[in-house]
Amino acid sequence: MNIRRFKTLHEAGATYADIARECGCDWRTVRRYLADDAPTHPPRGTSRAGTQQRAITDDIAAMIEEMLRADITIAASVIHERLATERSVTVNYQRVKIYCSTARPIIRDELGAEDSGLGNLHRRFETIPGAQAQVDWGDEGDLFGTGRKVYSFHMVLSYSRDPFCCYTHSMDAAAFWGSHIRAFAHFGGVPGSIVYDRTKTIVRKHVRPGHAVPLHPAAVAFSGHYGFDIDVLAAYRPTGKGRVERQVKIVRDHVLAGRTFTDLTDTDRTFMDWVPVRRAQVHRTHREVIGVRADVDHAALRPVPAAPYLVAEAHLRRDGNDSLVSFEASLYSVPADRVRAGQRVQVRAGADNIAIATLDRDGGTVLAVHPRSQVRGAWVVDQAHWASLPDGHTRATTDGRHDHHTDPAGPTADIDDSDPLTAKVISLVGHIHVEHRPLSAYAV
Missing domain, CATH: 3.30.420.10 (Ribonuclease H-like superfamily/Ribonuclease H)
Incomplete structure (x- = not known):
């Protein structure tokens, strides 16, 4: 702190506040050293009575260097804070700061890290509470x-x-x-x-x-x-x-x-x-x-409304031929009996859920609600949405001796033969002769 500069600026007409801003100190300090009975030089630093500040021992230095190697940009104030809260080490902040200024360049060179920084000037302002x-x-x-x-x-x-x-x-x-x-x-x-x-x-x-x-x-x-x-x-x-x-x-x-x-x-x-x-x-x-x-x-803050706001982001999509809607590379099902292929729908994406709705003038009707997939490429399907789609359970073939069903549920699908017409068809199929030819007969 240059007291002579205080006097020079004061004689030039600068106020206490101007001198404080120029010299980087408090205006009260400027006033004290410009008074008639002011001391001729700043007091030497003395430790507070009753406080014991530890020096940077080898153990503390090792802790500081460990934090610097984990993150070379970590601030000295952060290191001082973590030494006190996480390591129960009481040490003077200025000693930590000085040690970091010496050790940081050495560790940066060891790690091959680069030093960069940006600075900006701006106008300060203050606000009232809650504003x-x-x-x-x-x-x-x-x-x-x-x-x-x-x-x-x-x-x-x-x-x-x-x-x-x-x-x-x-x-x-x-x-x-x-x-x-x-x-x-x-x-x-x-x-x-x-x-x-x-x-x-x-x-x-x-x-x-x-x-x-x-x-x-x-x-x-x-x-x-x-x-x-x-x-x-x-x-x-x-x-x-x-x-x-x-x-x-x-x-x-x-x-x-x-x-x-x-x-x-x-x-x-x-x-x-x-x-x-x-x-x-x-x-x-x-x-x-x-x-x-x-x-x-x-x-001074305003009260939070009792009813929370429903947060959702709306996206337009088209329903596919398989009653699936694509969103964020994942597929979500919609009821097949309530949409048509290629129909435009609205995807309302919340933080945890996905709602799919129609594009009606009255705001749209919700077709389906699914949990939002946290991975890309997932299929989020409600099997009830596909209940009206054909599943192949009626497909069957016969060779005159055995019936072969392609029912996905199994080859023994139940057939109701109580109806007279169904029973007649079954009896006729059982007497149909199917000719078996060798594959050579189809050779060109």
């Missing part, structure tokens, strides 16, 4: 090693920075709005407005700057049901929702980094276990405990 939340997606890649992508949904309350996160395999409308419902239940209410990017689930089409953005009808219906306003950012302005942009990285560092997971339930549970740790921290921007500020934020 705003921000939403964003995070792409976590193949988190479980199954070849299927995992996405993280994030919602952050702007006043307190209280976070919510859940993980899905899809970013479609059903997963998007379903994650909103889970977030509202997590916070215990609905914010006054939510800030979004110009995604296709929010915006119906893109328009020129200065024109009103047309919202997607599903987004309008959902926001109207829960009573919040949709705030769409300008194009290419991600810093307009910097709170959730930052939260995506924080959750990735503190929850996912250096850990392995088996399924979505495992990741959701790990995030919920981390939430109390986050709420106990002092936020570096508003300098208050996040959990204390979150209580004020939650109390």
